[in-house]
Amino acid sequence: MFEGPFGEGIIKRGKNKGLLEINTYDIRGYAKDRHRTVDDAPFGGGPGMLMKPEPIFDGVEDIINKQKLPDSTPIVLMSPQGEPFNQKIAEDATRYTDIILICGRYEGVDERVRNHLATREISIGDYVLGGGEIPAMVVIEAVSRLTVGVVGSIESTQDDTFTTGLIQHPQYTRPSVYRDWSVPNVLLSGNHLEVEKWRRRESLKKTIRRRPDLLKTTPLTDDDLKLINQLKPELG
Ligand SMILES: C[S@@+](CC[C@H](N)C(=O)[O-])C[C@H]1O[C@@H](n2cnc3c(N)ncnc32)[C@H](O)[C@@H]1O
Incomplete structure:
Protein backbone atom coordinates (compact mmCIF):
# COMPACT_ATOMS: atom_id res chain seq x y z
CA MET A 1 0.00 0.00 0.00
CA PHE A 2 2.83 2.40 0.79
CA GLU A 3 4.87 1.89 -2.36
CA GLY A 4 2.70 3.99 -4.71
CA PRO A 5 2.32 7.18 -2.63
CA PHE A 6 5.86 7.00 -1.26
CA GLY A 7 7.37 6.37 -4.69
CA GLU A 8 6.34 9.85 -5.89
CA GLY A 9 6.68 13.54 -5.15
CA ILE A 10 8.16 15.02 -2.01
CA ILE A 11 8.45 11.71 -0.15
CA LYS A 12 10.48 10.20 -2.96
CA ARG A 13 12.66 13.30 -3.13
CA GLY A 14 13.18 13.31 0.65
CA LYS A 15 14.13 9.62 0.58
CA ASN A 16 16.52 10.08 -2.35
CA LYS A 17 18.22 12.98 -0.60
CA GLY A 18 18.65 10.84 2.51
CA LEU A 19 16.42 13.17 4.56
CA LEU A 20 13.68 10.63 5.21
CA GLU A 21 13.62 6.93 5.86
CA ILE A 22 10.32 5.09 5.93
CA ASN A 23 10.30 1.44 6.95
CA THR A 24 7.14 -0.64 6.77
CA TYR A 25 6.71 -3.84 8.76
CA ASP A 26 4.13 -6.57 8.28
CA ILE A 27 2.64 -7.44 11.66
CA ARG A 28 2.10 -10.98 10.43
CA GLY A 29 5.86 -11.34 10.50
CA TYR A 30 5.63 -11.21 14.31
CA ALA A 31 2.89 -13.85 14.66
CA LYS A 32 4.04 -17.03 16.40
CA ASP A 33 1.85 -19.74 14.82
CA ARG A 34 2.25 -21.26 11.40
CA HIS A 35 -0.90 -19.55 10.10
CA ARG A 36 0.64 -16.20 11.08
CA THR A 37 -2.54 -15.28 12.99
CA VAL A 38 -2.82 -11.65 14.02
CA ASP A 39 -6.55 -11.45 14.82
CA ASP A 40 -9.06 -13.12 17.08
CA ALA A 41 -12.72 -12.82 18.12
CA PRO A 42 -13.60 -10.18 20.74
CA PHE A 43 -14.21 -11.37 24.31
CA GLY A 44 -17.87 -10.85 25.22
CA GLY A 45 -18.96 -11.52 21.63
CA GLY A 46 -19.87 -9.17 18.86
CA PRO A 47 -19.13 -8.84 15.19
CA GLY A 48 -15.73 -8.90 13.50
CA MET A 49 -12.23 -9.66 14.65
CA LEU A 50 -9.70 -7.72 16.67
CA MET A 51 -5.95 -7.45 16.27
CA LYS A 52 -4.23 -9.50 18.95
CA PRO A 53 -1.84 -7.73 21.29
CA GLU A 54 1.19 -10.09 21.11
CA PRO A 55 2.32 -9.52 17.50
CA ILE A 56 1.93 -5.75 17.89
CA PHE A 57 3.90 -5.59 21.18
CA ASP A 58 6.55 -8.00 19.81
CA GLY A 59 6.85 -6.09 16.55
CA VAL A 60 7.20 -2.65 18.15
CA GLU A 61 9.65 -3.91 20.80
CA ASP A 62 11.73 -5.69 18.17
CA ILE A 63 11.93 -2.54 16.02
CA ILE A 64 12.89 -0.42 19.04
CA ASN A 65 15.68 -2.87 20.00
CA LYS A 66 17.04 -3.52 16.52
CA GLN A 67 17.04 0.15 15.51
CA LYS A 68 18.25 1.23 18.98
CA LEU A 69 15.50 3.83 19.17
CA PRO A 70 15.53 6.23 22.13
CA ASP A 71 12.96 5.81 24.93
CA SER A 72 11.42 9.12 23.89
CA THR A 73 10.36 7.69 20.48
CA PRO A 74 6.62 8.33 20.06
CA ILE A 75 4.60 5.16 19.49
CA VAL A 76 1.47 6.36 17.77
CA LEU A 77 -1.64 4.26 17.33
CA MET A 78 -3.65 5.37 14.29
CA SER A 79 -7.24 5.35 15.52
CA PRO A 80 -10.54 7.16 14.90
CA GLN A 81 -10.78 7.42 18.71
CA GLY A 82 -7.59 9.50 18.89
CA GLU A 83 -6.66 13.14 19.10
CA PRO A 84 -7.64 14.91 15.84
CA PHE A 85 -4.50 15.38 13.71
CA ASN A 86 -3.62 18.94 12.75
CA GLN A 87 -0.78 21.13 11.50
CA LYS A 88 0.43 21.86 15.04
CA ILE A 89 0.84 18.14 15.77
CA ALA A 90 2.68 17.77 12.43
CA GLU A 91 5.03 20.64 13.35
CA ASP A 92 5.73 19.18 16.81
CA ALA A 93 6.48 15.80 15.25
CA THR A 94 9.43 17.21 13.26
CA ARG A 95 11.53 17.34 16.45
CA TYR A 96 11.70 13.54 16.67
CA THR A 97 14.27 11.57 14.69
CA ASP A 98 12.07 8.47 14.77
CA ILE A 99 8.33 7.88 15.08
CA ILE A 100 6.55 4.53 15.14
CA LEU A 101 3.05 4.44 13.65
CA ILE A 102 0.82 1.44 14.34
CA CYS A 103 -1.87 0.73 11.76
CA GLY A 104 -4.94 -1.15 12.92
CA ARG A 105 -7.21 -3.31 10.79
CA TYR A 106 -10.43 -5.32 11.22
CA GLU A 107 -12.56 -4.04 14.10
CA GLY A 108 -9.50 -2.39 15.63
CA VAL A 109 -6.86 -3.41 18.16
CA ASP A 110 -6.91 -5.02 21.62
CA GLU A 111 -7.32 -2.21 24.18
CA ARG A 112 -4.00 -3.16 25.88
CA VAL A 113 -2.13 -1.82 22.84
CA ARG A 114 -3.80 1.53 23.46
CA ASN A 115 -3.24 1.44 27.22
CA HIS A 116 0.24 -0.05 27.56
CA LEU A 117 2.15 0.37 24.29
CA ALA A 118 1.02 3.47 22.41
CA THR A 119 2.18 6.81 23.77
CA ARG A 120 -0.32 8.69 21.66
CA GLU A 121 -3.43 7.99 19.60
CA ILE A 122 -4.08 10.03 16.45
CA SER A 123 -7.17 10.29 14.26
CA ILE A 124 -7.13 11.89 10.81
CA GLY A 125 -10.81 12.85 11.06
CA ASP A 126 -14.23 11.96 12.30
CA TYR A 127 -14.89 9.04 9.99
CA VAL A 128 -13.89 5.40 10.06
CA LEU A 129 -11.59 3.86 7.47
CA GLY A 130 -10.85 0.18 6.99
CA GLY A 131 -7.25 0.40 8.17
CA GLY A 132 -4.59 2.66 9.62
CA GLU A 133 -2.35 2.65 6.53
CA ILE A 134 -3.92 5.63 4.75
CA PRO A 135 -4.07 7.64 8.02
CA ALA A 136 -0.37 6.81 8.57
CA MET A 137 0.45 8.03 5.04
CA VAL A 138 -1.42 11.27 5.75
CA VAL A 139 0.63 11.84 8.90
CA ILE A 140 3.91 10.92 7.20
CA GLU A 141 3.30 13.27 4.28
CA ALA A 142 2.23 16.19 6.50
CA VAL A 143 5.30 15.78 8.74
CA SER A 144 7.72 15.14 5.87
CA ARG A 145 6.93 18.33 4.00
CA LEU A 146 7.88 20.29 7.14
CA THR A 147 11.28 18.62 7.27
CA VAL A 148 13.93 21.04 6.00
CA GLY A 149 15.11 20.13 2.52
CA VAL A 150 12.18 17.89 1.59
CA VAL A 151 10.09 20.64 -0.05
CA GLY A 152 11.98 22.86 -2.55
CA SER A 153 11.97 25.83 -0.17
CA ILE A 154 10.82 25.53 3.45
CA GLU A 155 9.53 29.15 3.21
CA SER A 156 6.80 27.88 0.90
CA THR A 157 5.31 25.96 3.84
CA GLN A 158 5.46 28.94 6.17
C1 LIG B 1 -12.39 -0.25 10.99
S1 LIG B 1 -11.22 0.66 11.93
C2 LIG B 1 -11.70 0.24 13.58
C3 LIG B 1 -12.63 1.21 14.22
C4 LIG B 1 -13.03 0.82 15.63
N1 LIG B 1 -13.95 -0.29 15.59
C5 LIG B 1 -13.67 2.00 16.34
O1 LIG B 1 -14.89 2.14 16.28
O2 LIG B 1 -12.93 2.82 16.91
C6 LIG B 1 -9.74 -0.22 11.70
C7 LIG B 1 -8.47 0.59 11.85
O3 LIG B 1 -8.42 1.63 10.91
C8 LIG B 1 -7.70 2.73 11.41
N2 LIG B 1 -8.55 3.94 11.29
C9 LIG B 1 -9.82 3.97 10.87
N3 LIG B 1 -10.30 5.23 10.85
C10 LIG B 1 -9.30 6.03 11.25
C11 LIG B 1 -9.17 7.44 11.46
N4 LIG B 1 -10.18 8.28 11.26
N5 LIG B 1 -7.98 7.92 11.89
C12 LIG B 1 -6.93 7.08 12.13
N6 LIG B 1 -7.01 5.74 11.96
C13 LIG B 1 -8.16 5.21 11.54
C14 LIG B 1 -7.32 2.40 12.84
O4 LIG B 1 -5.97 1.96 12.86
C15 LIG B 1 -8.27 1.28 13.19
O5 LIG B 1 -7.74 0.40 14.17
Whole structure:
Protein backbone atom coordinates (compact mmCIF):
# COMPACT_ATOMS: atom_id res chain seq x y z
CA MET A 1 0.00 0.00 0.00
CA PHE A 2 2.83 2.40 0.79
CA GLU A 3 4.87 1.89 -2.36
CA GLY A 4 2.70 3.99 -4.71
CA PRO A 5 2.32 7.18 -2.63
CA PHE A 6 5.86 7.00 -1.26
CA GLY A 7 7.37 6.37 -4.69
CA GLU A 8 6.34 9.85 -5.89
CA GLY A 9 6.68 13.54 -5.15
CA ILE A 10 8.16 15.02 -2.01
CA ILE A 11 8.45 11.71 -0.15
CA LYS A 12 10.48 10.20 -2.96
CA ARG A 13 12.66 13.30 -3.13
CA GLY A 14 13.18 13.31 0.65
CA LYS A 15 14.13 9.62 0.58
CA ASN A 16 16.52 10.08 -2.35
CA LYS A 17 18.22 12.98 -0.60
CA GLY A 18 18.65 10.84 2.51
CA LEU A 19 16.42 13.17 4.56
CA LEU A 20 13.68 10.63 5.21
CA GLU A 21 13.62 6.93 5.86
CA ILE A 22 10.32 5.09 5.93
CA ASN A 23 10.30 1.44 6.95
CA THR A 24 7.14 -0.64 6.77
CA TYR A 25 6.71 -3.84 8.76
CA ASP A 26 4.13 -6.57 8.28
CA ILE A 27 2.64 -7.44 11.66
CA ARG A 28 2.10 -10.98 10.43
CA GLY A 29 5.86 -11.34 10.50
CA TYR A 30 5.63 -11.21 14.31
CA ALA A 31 2.89 -13.85 14.66
CA LYS A 32 4.04 -17.03 16.40
CA ASP A 33 1.85 -19.74 14.82
CA ARG A 34 2.25 -21.26 11.40
CA HIS A 35 -0.90 -19.55 10.10
CA ARG A 36 0.64 -16.20 11.08
CA THR A 37 -2.54 -15.28 12.99
CA VAL A 38 -2.82 -11.65 14.02
CA ASP A 39 -6.55 -11.45 14.82
CA ASP A 40 -9.06 -13.12 17.08
CA ALA A 41 -12.72 -12.82 18.12
CA PRO A 42 -13.60 -10.18 20.74
CA PHE A 43 -14.21 -11.37 24.31
CA GLY A 44 -17.87 -10.85 25.22
CA GLY A 45 -18.96 -11.52 21.63
CA GLY A 46 -19.87 -9.17 18.86
CA PRO A 47 -19.13 -8.84 15.19
CA GLY A 48 -15.73 -8.90 13.50
CA MET A 49 -12.23 -9.66 14.65
CA LEU A 50 -9.70 -7.72 16.67
CA MET A 51 -5.95 -7.45 16.27
CA LYS A 52 -4.23 -9.50 18.95
CA PRO A 53 -1.84 -7.73 21.29
CA GLU A 54 1.19 -10.09 21.11
CA PRO A 55 2.32 -9.52 17.50
CA ILE A 56 1.93 -5.75 17.89
CA PHE A 57 3.90 -5.59 21.18
CA ASP A 58 6.55 -8.00 19.81
CA GLY A 59 6.85 -6.09 16.55
CA VAL A 60 7.20 -2.65 18.15
CA GLU A 61 9.65 -3.91 20.80
CA ASP A 62 11.73 -5.69 18.17
CA ILE A 63 11.93 -2.54 16.02
CA ILE A 64 12.89 -0.42 19.04
CA ASN A 65 15.68 -2.87 20.00
CA LYS A 66 17.04 -3.52 16.52
CA GLN A 67 17.04 0.15 15.51
CA LYS A 68 18.25 1.23 18.98
CA LEU A 69 15.50 3.83 19.17
CA PRO A 70 15.53 6.23 22.13
CA ASP A 71 12.96 5.81 24.93
CA SER A 72 11.42 9.12 23.89
CA THR A 73 10.36 7.69 20.48
CA PRO A 74 6.62 8.33 20.06
CA ILE A 75 4.60 5.16 19.49
CA VAL A 76 1.47 6.36 17.77
CA LEU A 77 -1.64 4.26 17.33
CA MET A 78 -3.65 5.37 14.29
CA SER A 79 -7.24 5.35 15.52
CA PRO A 80 -10.54 7.16 14.90
CA GLN A 81 -10.78 7.42 18.71
CA GLY A 82 -7.59 9.50 18.89
CA GLU A 83 -6.66 13.14 19.10
CA PRO A 84 -7.64 14.91 15.84
CA PHE A 85 -4.50 15.38 13.71
CA ASN A 86 -3.62 18.94 12.75
CA GLN A 87 -0.78 21.13 11.50
CA LYS A 88 0.43 21.86 15.04
CA ILE A 89 0.84 18.14 15.77
CA ALA A 90 2.68 17.77 12.43
CA GLU A 91 5.03 20.64 13.35
CA ASP A 92 5.73 19.18 16.81
CA ALA A 93 6.48 15.80 15.25
CA THR A 94 9.43 17.21 13.26
CA ARG A 95 11.53 17.34 16.45
CA TYR A 96 11.70 13.54 16.67
CA THR A 97 14.27 11.57 14.69
CA ASP A 98 12.07 8.47 14.77
CA ILE A 99 8.33 7.88 15.08
CA ILE A 100 6.55 4.53 15.14
CA LEU A 101 3.05 4.44 13.65
CA ILE A 102 0.82 1.44 14.34
CA CYS A 103 -1.87 0.73 11.76
CA GLY A 104 -4.94 -1.15 12.92
CA ARG A 105 -7.21 -3.31 10.79
CA TYR A 106 -10.43 -5.32 11.22
CA GLU A 107 -12.56 -4.04 14.10
CA GLY A 108 -9.50 -2.39 15.63
CA VAL A 109 -6.86 -3.41 18.16
CA ASP A 110 -6.91 -5.02 21.62
CA GLU A 111 -7.32 -2.21 24.18
CA ARG A 112 -4.00 -3.16 25.88
CA VAL A 113 -2.13 -1.82 22.84
CA ARG A 114 -3.80 1.53 23.46
CA ASN A 115 -3.24 1.44 27.22
CA HIS A 116 0.24 -0.05 27.56
CA LEU A 117 2.15 0.37 24.29
CA ALA A 118 1.02 3.47 22.41
CA THR A 119 2.18 6.81 23.77
CA ARG A 120 -0.32 8.69 21.66
CA GLU A 121 -3.43 7.99 19.60
CA ILE A 122 -4.08 10.03 16.45
CA SER A 123 -7.17 10.29 14.26
CA ILE A 124 -7.13 11.89 10.81
CA GLY A 125 -10.81 12.85 11.06
CA ASP A 126 -14.23 11.96 12.30
CA TYR A 127 -14.89 9.04 9.99
CA VAL A 128 -13.89 5.40 10.06
CA LEU A 129 -11.59 3.86 7.47
CA GLY A 130 -10.85 0.18 6.99
CA GLY A 131 -7.25 0.40 8.17
CA GLY A 132 -4.59 2.66 9.62
CA GLU A 133 -2.35 2.65 6.53
CA ILE A 134 -3.92 5.63 4.75
CA PRO A 135 -4.07 7.64 8.02
CA ALA A 136 -0.37 6.81 8.57
CA MET A 137 0.45 8.03 5.04
CA VAL A 138 -1.42 11.27 5.75
CA VAL A 139 0.63 11.84 8.90
CA ILE A 140 3.91 10.92 7.20
CA GLU A 141 3.30 13.27 4.28
CA ALA A 142 2.23 16.19 6.50
CA VAL A 143 5.30 15.78 8.74
CA SER A 144 7.72 15.14 5.87
CA ARG A 145 6.93 18.33 4.00
CA LEU A 146 7.88 20.29 7.14
CA THR A 147 11.28 18.62 7.27
CA VAL A 148 13.93 21.04 6.00
CA GLY A 149 15.11 20.13 2.52
CA VAL A 150 12.18 17.89 1.59
CA VAL A 151 10.09 20.64 -0.05
CA GLY A 152 11.98 22.86 -2.55
CA SER A 153 11.97 25.83 -0.17
CA ILE A 154 10.82 25.53 3.45
CA GLU A 155 9.53 29.15 3.21
CA SER A 156 6.80 27.88 0.90
CA THR A 157 5.31 25.96 3.84
CA GLN A 158 5.46 28.94 6.17
CA ASP A 159 2.51 30.85 4.78
CA ASP A 160 0.40 27.73 4.31
CA THR A 161 -3.13 27.53 5.61
CA PHE A 162 -3.05 26.61 9.37
CA THR A 163 0.69 27.28 9.67
CA THR A 164 -0.04 31.00 9.95
CA GLY A 165 -3.18 30.24 11.94
CA LEU A 166 -5.28 31.54 9.04
CA ILE A 167 -6.55 30.30 5.69
CA GLN A 168 -4.03 31.18 2.99
CA HIS A 169 -4.65 34.20 0.76
CA PRO A 170 -5.79 33.63 -2.86
CA GLN A 171 -2.99 32.90 -5.34
CA TYR A 172 -2.78 33.42 -9.09
CA THR A 173 -0.30 32.68 -11.86
CA ARG A 174 -0.05 33.53 -15.58
CA PRO A 175 -2.03 34.42 -17.66
CA SER A 176 -3.08 37.67 -15.97
CA VAL A 177 -6.42 37.44 -17.80
CA TYR A 178 -7.97 34.04 -18.34
CA ARG A 179 -11.32 34.01 -20.15
CA ASP A 180 -12.87 37.15 -18.60
CA TRP A 181 -11.24 36.71 -15.21
CA SER A 182 -8.43 39.09 -14.35
CA VAL A 183 -5.88 38.76 -11.60
CA PRO A 184 -6.33 41.53 -8.95
CA ASN A 185 -4.38 44.61 -10.10
CA VAL A 186 -2.41 44.92 -6.88
CA LEU A 187 -0.62 41.63 -7.60
CA LEU A 188 0.66 43.05 -10.89
CA SER A 189 1.69 46.39 -9.36
CA GLY A 190 5.14 45.37 -8.13
CA ASN A 191 4.40 47.18 -4.83
CA HIS A 192 5.43 44.58 -2.25
CA LEU A 193 4.02 46.42 0.72
CA GLU A 194 0.60 46.72 -0.93
CA VAL A 195 0.76 43.07 -2.01
CA GLU A 196 1.48 41.99 1.60
CA LYS A 197 -1.40 44.16 2.93
CA TRP A 198 -3.76 42.73 0.32
CA ARG A 199 -2.71 39.15 1.12
CA ARG A 200 -3.25 39.59 4.85
CA ARG A 201 -6.66 41.21 4.26
CA GLU A 202 -7.78 38.42 1.89
CA SER A 203 -6.45 35.80 4.26
CA LEU A 204 -8.44 37.28 7.14
CA LYS A 205 -11.53 37.55 4.91
CA LYS A 206 -11.36 33.89 3.91
CA THR A 207 -10.79 32.82 7.50
CA ILE A 208 -13.74 34.85 8.81
CA ARG A 209 -15.97 33.37 6.08
CA ARG A 210 -14.81 29.76 6.19
CA ARG A 211 -13.14 29.05 9.51
CA PRO A 212 -13.93 31.75 12.08
CA ASP A 213 -12.98 29.21 14.79
CA LEU A 214 -9.30 29.62 13.79
CA LEU A 215 -9.32 33.28 14.83
CA LYS A 216 -9.74 32.30 18.49
CA THR A 217 -6.20 30.92 18.65
CA THR A 218 -4.38 32.90 15.93
CA PRO A 219 -2.06 35.66 17.12
CA LEU A 220 -3.55 38.85 15.64
CA THR A 221 -1.92 42.28 15.38
CA ASP A 222 -3.69 45.56 16.13
CA ASP A 223 -3.89 46.13 12.36
CA ASP A 224 -5.55 42.72 11.93
CA LEU A 225 -8.13 43.56 14.58
CA LYS A 226 -8.87 46.90 12.90
CA LEU A 227 -9.22 45.11 9.58
CA ILE A 228 -11.55 42.49 11.06
CA ASN A 229 -13.79 45.27 12.42
CA GLN A 230 -13.83 46.94 9.00
CA LEU A 231 -14.56 43.64 7.26
CA LYS A 232 -17.42 42.57 9.51
CA PRO A 233 -20.13 44.73 7.86
CA GLU A 234 -18.74 43.85 4.40
CA LEU A 235 -18.93 40.12 5.15
CA GLY A 236 -22.33 40.35 6.86
C1 LIG B 1 -12.39 -0.25 10.99
S1 LIG B 1 -11.22 0.66 11.93
C2 LIG B 1 -11.70 0.24 13.58
C3 LIG B 1 -12.63 1.21 14.22
C4 LIG B 1 -13.03 0.82 15.63
N1 LIG B 1 -13.95 -0.29 15.59
C5 LIG B 1 -13.67 2.00 16.34
O1 LIG B 1 -14.89 2.14 16.28
O2 LIG B 1 -12.93 2.82 16.91
C6 LIG B 1 -9.74 -0.22 11.70
C7 LIG B 1 -8.47 0.59 11.85
O3 LIG B 1 -8.42 1.63 10.91
C8 LIG B 1 -7.70 2.73 11.41
N2 LIG B 1 -8.55 3.94 11.29
C9 LIG B 1 -9.82 3.97 10.87
N3 LIG B 1 -10.30 5.23 10.85
C10 LIG B 1 -9.30 6.03 11.25
C11 LIG B 1 -9.17 7.44 11.46
N4 LIG B 1 -10.18 8.28 11.26
N5 LIG B 1 -7.98 7.92 11.89
C12 LIG B 1 -6.93 7.08 12.13
N6 LIG B 1 -7.01 5.74 11.96
C13 LIG B 1 -8.16 5.21 11.54
C14 LIG B 1 -7.32 2.40 12.84
O4 LIG B 1 -5.97 1.96 12.86
C15 LIG B 1 -8.27 1.28 13.19
O5 LIG B 1 -7.74 0.40 14.17
